[in-house]
Amino acid sequence: MSLWWFAVAISLAAADASSTAVTALHGTTRLGTRAEPHAVVWLESVEPVTLAGASGVVLDQRNLDFSPNILVVQVGTTVDFPNHDRVFHNVFSFHDGKKFDLGLYPVGTLRKVRFDHPGLSRIFCNIHPNMAAYVMAVPTPYFTLSDGDGRFEIASVPPGSYTYHSWRPGRPELTGTVVVGAGATLDVHWP
Numbered sequence: 001m002s003l004w005w006f007a008v009a010i011s012l013a014a015a016d017a018s019s020t021a022v023t024a025l026h027g028t029t030r031l032g033t034r035a036e037p038h039a040v041v042w043l044e045s046v047e048p049v050t051l052a053g054a055s056g057v058v059l060d061q062r063n064l065d066f067s068p069n070i071l072v073v074q075v076g077t078t079v080d081f082p083n084h085d086r087v088f089h090n091v092f093s094f095h096d097g098k099k100f101d102l103g104l105y106p107v108g109t110l111r112k113v114r115f116d117h118p119g120l121s122r123i124f125c126n127i128h129p130n131m132a133a134y135v136m137a138v139p140t141p142y143f144t145l146s147d148g149d150g151r152f153e154i155a156s157v158p159p160g161s162y163t164y165h166s167w168r169p170g171r172p173e174l175t176g177t178v179v180v181g182a183g184a185t186l187d188v189h190w191p
Helices: 002-020
Strands: 023-031 039-041 058-060 066-067 070-076 077-082 089-095 102-105 110-115 119-125 132-138 143-145 151-157 160-167 174-181 186-190
Touching: 023 039, 023 174, 039 070, 039 132, 039 151, 058 077, 070 077, 070 143, 102 110, 143 151, 160 186, 174 186
Parallel strands: 023 186, 070 132
Antiparallel strands: 023 151, 039 143, 039 160, 058 066, 077 110, 089 102, 089 119, 119 132, 160 174
16 A cells, blocks of 8 residues: 555656746748748747846957847846957847947957847947847846747746747847747747
């Protein structure tokens, strides 16, 4: 009889563990029939999340360009803006999202910006008008950027139904629903 209760307890523990297990959501981003690289994808969290953000995230300035050109961060993240170029820069964002102006700063220096609310920030240098980048701050820990082939993975997502969002420069934001579970995939298509 005690062996039977032991088996029931193990069975219940396994069922409980599988209901709280996390999984990875895999998918692709496409424009028509071709891959759409470097698209931001995020899931609205159904549970409240701590928006502690991260540190050590870098938007570099090198060869009169921003690198990377598209960055996605969790709200609360501080982004470093080092000047690794051979000239002065003045990084700013006056449009949607986080508004800031880092002023003129020389080679070898670093400025920081905390992205403390959600939204898209368009980043420019007022000295070099061809320099542009985007920082998308999202209010969730479930986000990613698709690779050069339009593939992505969002790791450690608890099973459930989520509203997803996807954005890419020059494209409208797409929104829909996805059910995350073992083997779940999400294919995002811009027409």
